[in-house]
Amino acid sequence: MPSTQPTFTVRGYRPTDRAALEDICVRTAHAGADATGHYREPEIFPAIFATPYAVLEPELTFVADNGERAVGYIVGTADSTRYYAEFRERWLPTVADRFPAPTPPFAGADDGLRHLLHHAEDMLVPEIAAEYPAHLHIDLLPEGQRQGLGRRLMTAFTDALRARGVPGLHLSMNPANTNARAFYDRIGFTELPRPAGKSDVDYLAIRL
Template sequence: MPAARPLIRPFHPSDLPALYRICLLTGDAGSDATALYRDEDLLGHVYLGPYPTADPTLTFVVVDELGPAGYIVATADTAGFEHWLERAWWPPLRARYPLREDPHDGTEDHVLVARIHDSSGGDPALFDRFPAHMHIDLLPRVQGQGLGRRLVETLATALRARGVPGLYLGVDSRNEGAIAFYDRIGFVEAARHEWGRTLTLDLA
């Protein structure tokens, strides 16, 4: 009997451990970041967990016969989300993860801990036209099946229903496949940075 095709469904709280794992397995510019972090939850705490916690209706999950295999997370209001992070998300994590020095052993935990303690937000100049932002990750086993495009389309539909005019994302310059994907589905480069690029999508 052939395997069922992957499907996209709304987030359920029971998905969260699997989504944290996906975040880690795709966290090095799309590749497995397990070797970079002693604490395997840190990437998820920064780039995944707050989104379904703050607004679970803007998280969608790819599921196949093995379970969750990808996701898209977003906020419709980046400015408001950043205020929520400072009030509700970062304080417990700052208490849990004191600032630390680089151990010079190739691990990157200290980089994410510094991000938790000094979280520079998005570019306010984008917020009027592109108030939403998103993160998307797919495990290799479900890549190349059009699911990334479908996830973005699903999110875009949900954002348009709220009257959101546009969204943006950041992408590591090393992740050339992701940059090409975003270009194909209509994202436009808004800025280049030392770490990568900011891309925008008009939803009007």
């Protein structure tokens, strides 16, 4: 019998998507590849970069669904300054016991991630957020790639931002993730000058 290709849909996030959201994040966290085996506790990645957005701003979380489960997502915020304040006040207390803050001196990437969880506001770059207040994270499993889903997720997200009158959107990314960079270039993001102290991260932005 001929194989049937899944029909992908892009839809709003549901609380039942949370496990899939977290799984996707782990499986794409190592410069676009699976973080499992590269970190002691790869499950910390969604605690920083995925789940808090779905909890704090679910209306700006969208998933790509293959008919059975989510295989990709876009998460973000309309106001980065507000988001990091809410992260500390509302989200961090729910995960701090699971991922305690490390004691200096830090030992490797895992301690660095724990430190970042407890100081997520360090990711805020005020001069960028002033001009491009929204930011995002987008990830797709291999089965959802090259299907046009990245562009569809981005359209759903940016349409929601425009409806709120948000003037600009930015993101930060690992320079090693060249496939993601090519995607952002194609849809009109431009590179920003690197802020002081951010030598290992690329910043891209687009006006809405």
